[in-house]
Amino acid sequence: MNSRPLLASLFFSLLFTGCATFTDAELGLIQRSGVSPRLVNKMESGRELTPEDVIELTRRTVPDRYILRQIEDAGVDYVLSPEDFKKLQQARVSPAVLDALGAASDDFASHYAAPQADMFAVDPYPYPYYEDPYGPRRYSPIRGSIGIGVSTGGPRHWRRH
Numbered sequence: 818m819n820s821r822p823l824l825a826s827l828f829f830s831l832l833f834t835g836c837a838t839f840t841d842a843e844l845g846l847i848q849r850s851g852v853s854p855r856l857v858n859k860m861e862s863g864r865e866l867t868p869e870d871v872i873e874l875t876r877r878t879v880p881d882r883y884i885l886r887q888i889e890d891a892g893v894d895y896v897l898s899p900e901d902f903k904k905l906q907q908a909r910v911s912p913a914v915l916d917a918l919g920a921a922s923d924d925f926a927s928h929y930a931a932p933q934a935d936m937f938a939v940d941p942y943p944y945p946y947y948e949d950p951y952g953p954r955r956y957s958p959i960r961g962s963i964g965i966g967v968s969t970g971g972p973r974h975w976r977r978h
Contacts, residue, residue, distance in 0.1 A: 838863060838886055838887070838890045839860060839861065839883070839886075843883060844857065844860070844861055846879075847860060847874075847879055847883060850877040850878060850879050851877050852873060852874060852877050852879060853873065856870055856873060856874070860883075860887055863887075863890060863891050864891055865891045865892060865893050865894045865895075866884070866887055866888060866891070866893065867895070868897070868901040868904060868905055868918070871884060871905060871910055871914060871918065872904065872905065872908040872910065875908055875909065875910045875911070875914070876908065881911050881913055881914055884914050884917075885913060885914060885917050888914070888917045888918060888921050889917065889921075892921045892924065892925060893918065893921040893922055893925055894925060895922065895925065896922050896925060896926045897918055897919060897922035902915070902919075905918070
C-alpha cells in the first residue's frame with residue numbers, strides 16, 4: 818500500500834488549518850456574540866484584523882483576550898493612523914487592545930516600510946564606471962567629457978577633449 822497520498826493529504830490539511838488559533842467553543846462564543854460571519858471567518862482562518870473589525874468585536878462584547886490573541890497571532894497589515902486611533906478610543910476599545918494594535922502596527926512599519934534615505938550616503942553621480950585605458954572615471958551628464966566626431970574620409974573616429 819502506498820502511503821504517499823495519505824501523507825500528502827495529512828500535510829495539506831495541517832497546512833491549511835495550522836493558522837486557526839481558536840477552538841470550536843471559542844468560535845461559537847464569538848459567533849453567538851452577534852459578530853458578522855465575515856469576521857468570524859477571518860478569525861477562524863487567522864487573518865489580520867482592521868480597526869473596524871476591532872471596533873465590531875468590542876461593540877459585540879467579545880472578550881479582549883480573543884482580540885489580543887488574534888492580533889498577536891496574525892499581526893496587522895497597516896500602519897495605525899491617528900484617525901484610526903481616535904475612532905478606536907471613541908468606540909471604547911480597551912487600552913490593552915490599543916497597545917497591542919499600536920505594537921503590531923509599529924512592527925509592521927519596521928518590517929515593511931521603505932528605508933529612510935540618508936542624503937549624505939547617496940551617490941551624487943549614480944552612473945556606472947566605464948572602461949577607460951586611463952583608469953576608472955565617472956560618466957555623468959553633468960560632469961563628463963564631450964566627444965567630437967572628426968571625419969577623415971574613412972571610418973568615423975572620436976576624440977576626447
